[in-house]
Amino acid sequence: MADRRPLILLANDDGIFSEGLAALEEYMRTLGDLYVVAPDRERNAASHKISLKRPIYVRPEGKNRFSTSGTPADCVNIGIHRLLPARPDLVVSGINNGANLAGDISYSGTVGAAREARLLGIPSIAFSLMSRNALFYDTAARVGCDLVRWVLSNGLPPEVFLNVNFPDLVDGYPARIRWTRMGHKFYGDFLEDGTDDEGRPCYRYGRDAMQYDEGDAGDADWRALEQGYVSVTPLRLNFTDEDYLHSLKAIYDGDVHARQSGVVTTPEKDA
Numbered sequence: 025m026a027d028r029r030p031l032i033l034l035a036n037d038d039g040i041f042s043e044g045l046a047a048l049e050e051y052m053r054t055l056g057d058l059y060v061v062a063p064d065r066e067r068n069a070a071s072h073k074i075s076l077k078r079p080i081y082v083r084p085e086g087k088n089r090f091s092t093s094g095t096p097a098d099c100v101n102i103g104i105h106r107l108l109p110a111r112p113d114l115v116v117s118g119i120n121n122g123a124n125l126a127g128d129i130s131y132s133g134t135v136g137a138a139r140e141a142r143l144l145g146i147p148s149i150a151f152s153l154m155s156r157n158a159l160f161y162d163t164a165a166r167v168g169c170d171l172v173r174w175v176l177s178n179g180l181p182p183e184v185f186l187n188v189n190f191p192d193l194v195d196g197y198p199a200r201i202r203w204t205r206m207g208h209k210f211y212g213d214f215l216e217d218g219t220d221d222e223g224r225p226c227y228r229y230g231r232d233a234m235q236y237d238e239g240d241a242g243d244a245d246w247r248a249l250e251q252g253y254v255s256v257t258p259l260r261l262n263f264t265d266e267d268y269l270h271s272l273k274a275i276y277d278g279d280v281h282a283r284q285s286g287v288v289t290t291p292e293k294d295a
Contacts, residue, residue, distance in 0.1 A: 037133030
């Protein structure tokens with residue numbers, strides 16, 4: 025990329041008019057040729073959902089800016105394959121209004137957009153901000169652009185993307201960064217009983233209480249934010265538990281009853 029400006033795709037799950045997107049977009053334009061493709065409305069907790077059975081509509085929102093009726097992952101897919109002039113060098117998602125830590129990563133549309141990009145072979149970063157106060161977006165965006173610049177220069181390993189979470193930062197630039205691992209979180213019943221507009225009984229999700237595992241190591245993502253650090257967690261696309269996979273092979277090979285049951289594994293030399 026030494027002889028050209030990098031091509032960057034920016035997406036999110038809070039929608040095309042969100043404050044976090046606007047703050048990040050302003051700084052990102054200094055780093056390369058930027059295209060923005062974001063949902064036309066809030067799509068929180070969309071995870072990695074794609075719209076398989078419904079049409080997706082695209083609307084121009086200014087120069088190199090588009091909104092879609094789809095999910096965050098749809099935005100990335102359509103941006104890469106239809107809207108950008110070439111394959112992007114990097115996909116950035118965020119800045120999300122609220123942190124995406126521990127198990128909440130699985131629900132996050134912000135992370136889902138970054139995961140979609142990595143599935144398509146493009147390095148990606150997801151940005152989220154613990155605070156819901158717009159005053160903190162500017163500093164988070166400045167720090168985020170420093171990380172973007174670093175990834176553009178150094179790249180990422182295959183199948184790896186970054187999940188970045190910012191604490192409440194006002195005068196925190198340059199910020200302190202901690203390299204972290206995904207923490208653990210306890211989930212309880214946060215359903216609320218209610219009725220819809222027609223009086224029919226229904227359930228709604230309320231605000232989930234932050235209940236992280238105090239047994240987590242010091243490099244857990246949520247601990248970093250608690251101590252005022254920016255958490256940067258490398259995530260992998262491959263969910264396979266390699267240690268347990270090897271254990272299963274050893275257990276099964278030594279289990280006479282399993283072999284006699286008629287369940288036969290394929291020898292590795294023939295696989």
